Amino acid sequence: MIRSFPAPKFDAAPAQGGAGEFGALPDWDLSDLYTAPDAPEFLHDMAWLEAACASFAKDYEGQLADLDAAGMADCIARHEAIETVAGRIMSYAGLRYYQNTTDAERAKFMSDAGDKITSFTTPLVFFSLEFNRIDDARYEAVFADPLVARFKPVFDRMRAMKPYQLSDELEKFLHDQSVVGASAWNRLFDETTAALQFTVQGETLNLEATTTLMSDHDRGKREAAARELARVFGQNVKLFARVHNTLAKEKEVEDRWRKMPTPQLGRHLSNHVEPEVVEALRNAVVAAYPRLSHRYYALKAKWLGLEKLQVWDRNAPLPSETPRKILWDEAKATVLGAYGAFSPRMAEIAQPFFDKGWIDAGVKPGKAPGAFAHPTVTTVHPYVMLNYLGKPRDVMTLAHELGHGVHQVLAAKQGPMLSDTPLTLAETASVFGEMLTFRALLDAAKTPAERKQLLAGKVEDMINTVVRQIAFYDFECKLHAARAQGELTPEDINALWMSVQAESLGPVFEFMPGYETFWTYIPHFVHSPFYVYAYAFGDGLVNALYATYAAGLPDFQTKYFEMLEAGGSKHHKDLLAPFGLDASDPAFWDKGLSMIAGLIDELEAMEA
Template identity: 40%
Template sequence: MSTPAAAAVSSADGVAWDLADLYAGPADPQLDADIARAGERATEFRNRYEGRVAELDAPAMRDALAELEDLSQLADRPLIFAHLLHAADSSDPANGALVARTAEANSQVRAGLLFFELEWLALPDDHTEPIITDPAAGRFAHFLRKGLAFRPHVLDRPVEEALEQKSNTGSRAFKRLFDEITSGLECDVELPSGPQRLNESATLALLHDHDREVRRAAARALTVTLRSNSKVLTYIFNVLLQDHNVDDQLRSRGHPMQARNLANEISQESVDALIDACAGANGMVQRYYRLKTRLLGLEKLYDYDRYAPLEQQDGRWSWDRCRQMVTDSYAAFDPRAGEVVEMFFEHSWIDAELRNGKRGGAFSAGGPADAHPYILCNYTDRARDVMTVAHELGHGIHQYLARDVGYLQSHTPLTMAETASVFGEMIVFYRLLEGSRDAGERLSLLAGKIEDSFATVFRQIVLTQFERAAHAARRSEGELSTERIGELWMDANAPMHGDVVELTPDYESWWSYIPHFIHTPFYTYAYSFGHLLVLALYATYRRQGPDFVPGYLEMLRRGGSASPRDLVAPLGVDLDDPRLWQRGLALIGDMIDEAEALAAGRD
């Protein structure tokens, strides 16, 4: 067996982020100074405002929130830094210790500041509404109004403070344990060229290999690794399912999705309409997979075949080539967007190389408003990785521009957070498509985009349906076995794949490495929301051309300072229109139509 590898070979070797814009390193004395100063300022803020929130008029409320915003940035900065260090290398115990220390300090500050929110939420509407509508409230108006949606679900202050302090040894501890385990996963893959030990990201990348035996071996190896860790991963999931249940009971929430819906500023009715629209279109997924089965010359498509490339070609994308393509694509859309993208590459705001101990997947982490976001990905030189980089840079642009509205409102609801990322994918995809040289290349590009759409729209609804089933089962049946969770997983996946894709018994374990279930319950429908919304927005962009761009960038700049409905309305999109989802799904259908036509031309 080869030495434990991050790595399949990646041209992104050496591409690691530089966190010096936060701190020079974990031993930087400024980090401890910031922790101490945040504690001191929190005490000063509490002494000044505790018991007095009801006395604040609109100008005074604005000033208090500006102070709270600055204090929140100061308190969060050490924790953001620690989480980034830990994501880059969770195998170093010192990084885990720093996460624990900064999280505990952050919780102390937050517990001490809870009074402000609770006193605000205790005020009646005839007190809060005049403050919110007063022009003097300025940029904080939506922040104040949004918070009121949580009014029925807050607890007494001593309870809220205790829950915040206990969370570091409760749910957050189990989330960290999940990260520690999954970032260290190694898979023994029996490749035709010989056995290799690969981390999770490199193993998953092999599912895109043109050789079916390689795909099968990668799937088998991942399953073996997940099963060997199933006892602890199942326990973690059960603990967090029950933690969510207890939280819902304490806060008198009506159902498991309510907390996420409130944060996303979306009704359950709207979520159900989205889910129903996607579930009703599963036939187009199966239609495409029938086409793919034929194009690959297979009798049956298995779960490990879904991402097989149509063309047996090298198709390697070096990191430099990816950088050029993504930067050029964003710059062609808008020069300012291109400049922001170039900053990420030029100033080492991206960590892309493959390493043992590094977190799998990809994310963009928004930082303090006086700094910038950081992006993590695991680059394996595949065309799909180019789209991942484009996706995360969409997040990065959004987070960078939204610094203008301040730290408290720069964070968007998840439904809107996925808009810029998916839009960025579309920008790069159409640039690639327009430059395609022949029908075969065009078909391969279309197939990749269709499959990405399936992963972002339909699969995310599958994940949401699985979560709903898992939460319901945990509440009605008690602690769930690995086998029971596997049943729920397979049941949720069956409608999307129908009788066209055979899900092997190995696939029963593949719920257990997905971090969204652990860190952010019911996150995933936001991907479907964002993707279908982007298809509508991109269609508008194709019609309007450059006239569309200023309004779109303004939407990004506004961050979370308005509701999703108000953010997209200036772009001509009505989130209350039930036809919105159907229009997006129809555009995916159009891509399948074109793929079928191109395939017919090859026959």
């Protein structure tokens, strides 16, 4: 149950630029974790962890089934202490690394720390295995005691893996082998994508800079960027195909040994969500493609004066949109203002991120792409990473990641075991933060043109979050199913990618030669298989939540904060019940999708 450092995720596609033109951009102050790689506190914690793991195994291996509630409480407290120190070490190593993934010293430091912690924690593998062998009646009796009752949800989730558990020896082998398995391939992917270089109109750029040009006002520049992305991805497609083949095969082997019926089940179990709920979400979104993405992109083609859209037009700004760069202080004021209008408490929780070095915002050589919020450990605080370039979408990314940060701060009171929120619910606060910011900007719009621009931007973000991510999910499902039948060539994977693109984007699109390789740079497929449906889950959930807020549900703010404070201590049914919502109801997803359709309705009405 020891948590590793989560890989960053693309919540946005920022670009490269100088920090000075956006004002003073904040950098991380990691001293709340450790002051330096060789700090006495770091060395002390590493030594303590080795001894604590060995002591824990000596005291509890073979004894869990005999513990009474008091003994179980002591056992849990010691396990949480170990988890906290291990998490602190790996958070520090990981955050340093993602500040500059091309720095060999940082990469070595993170790798060495991970190797040591893997070695130290190998004796702890028994914990979940032996725990799952406790007799059901004994388990229920012990966890009925108030001393440990609050921990039952996390152990219920752990026991859901009971049917898929391997022998103790095999589980220990998989634990030890992980550092040269998936994590090694993850690092290869990260370092490869960070080092890619692209030449667009004579300028050499990194991946983030080039993908950001896909939303430039100059159509010629967008096309040049798209074609250069295709060229470089094509040059590297064999390496990326090897990464995907290896990881998918590794997963298939482990799933087969565990007797997992589907490749997706492990993710569903970790998300504490029923497969039928995910299937209902997926089916609702696919059925809605014509009234969402197909309809919106046909409207966009009309705005752009085009019969067909190319891939470089998908995120193009509207012709009426005036380019402007948003300074950091304005972005900060916008998001904090929106948060504060919802609840002063929300703005108060977010404020220290700006004041205390909890955000790293500037684009720097070697820095990891995209944006993420990492909770570190419950005794410290989260850290947010951005690549800020002053675009309106960057403001929404700030709102998104701060939402994660607020959620993580509130959930920390649950402690190490219960603070982690399943991915399906982890996106709730982030997407809600975006929605608050969007609504604040929409209310402040001074002209119809400004309102249209905001609506179009939000619809595109929602389509990227819902339609695009479900298409990604379908691609992954097809990829893993095909890999189970044999090795996949780059052309095989390209074909799977293209099979979901036309269906999701609609008939108005044409696809340039080379677009078939654009699966190569998506990190979710590598770091977190089947993660992507969590975005669509979160967006649909937030749309339904926001509708109840807008309808004036009494005490909404109180209920909302209670939901975030619950962390991973409750099932999604219990969390949503105070709002009168139920994600297991197929009609639930149509409510969220209808909100997107309603925004498109308003855009169409503007054309009448």
